[in-house]
Amino acid sequence: MSSFLLYLQLGFEHISDLNGYDHILFILALCAIYRPEQWRTILILVTAFTVGHSITLALAALNVVVVNAALIEFLIPVTIFLTSIQNVWQSQTNPSPQQLWSRYGMALFFGLIHGLGFSNFFRSLLGREADIVMPLLAFNIGLEVGQLLIVGVIFAVLILLLRLLKIQHASWTYFISGATAGISVILMSETKFW
């Protein structure tokens, strides 16, 4: 296998790993207020998240920023919790431009935090490699593919629920946001940060 494919595979596995489901949980919380028709908004949000985590992953991999792993492990569930809470008080059926931009900004900012979380794993993969651009690019593409797959699965489930079981979209939003908020509190309490 080429090294590029291997790093791509590791990026994909890292984000879709069910044992480390915090990133999946964040994407779930981020998507929970949107209807399938709002796919453009979702695409921008997921891209903003990717831009955020690509920046910090690169900075951490180049040793520009040094991360306190315990703090980041704590902050990641905080981003999930805040996103879940925002879902409940902010209606997205008719979001104002300001609401939309604050959501994009939030996805970008939270992406920065998740990127630091990826970086510990990523740095442990690197040897004394002169060229970290290729591994970084491949790993990021792997993360992105995994992320899009997760979004696809979330919306496939949502469409089934809306069409077959005729559930209200608002019920989905509150049910998922409540679940992600609850799980994020458990994740926070389990970190070594305390």
Added chain:
Amino acid sequence: MVKIFTDDLERALRQAGAKDLRLSIGEPNPQAETYLARYLAQHLTLKLDGKRVALEYLGQEVNLEATWCYLEAQEIPAFEEVTIRHTSLIEVFDNQRNMVHVQAYGQTLSTLLEAGRLSDVLAFD
């Protein structure tokens, strides 16, 4: 070069019989080096076109959370295929995966080794 998380490696060496072993602290420890050389000899083998290549252990250095171990083979003949077997830590952790990169002839090939797939063959053009 073999790069292993130091705490995992210490655990594996202790499980292999090394008592009070610490790679991360203090002066060079000849006994630890012996154990490490023996451990790597058991867990890492390299074949070029099916012929075993002897690897000589040179030493190690602790780098942040990882230990980097250096091994060397003398007089490597031209080859097309590398068979690599690297089983470090797989006996300690069920989900251990070892990432292997081989650089030769301007090409880098990689593989992941784990329980159920302890060795792999990399073919160079």
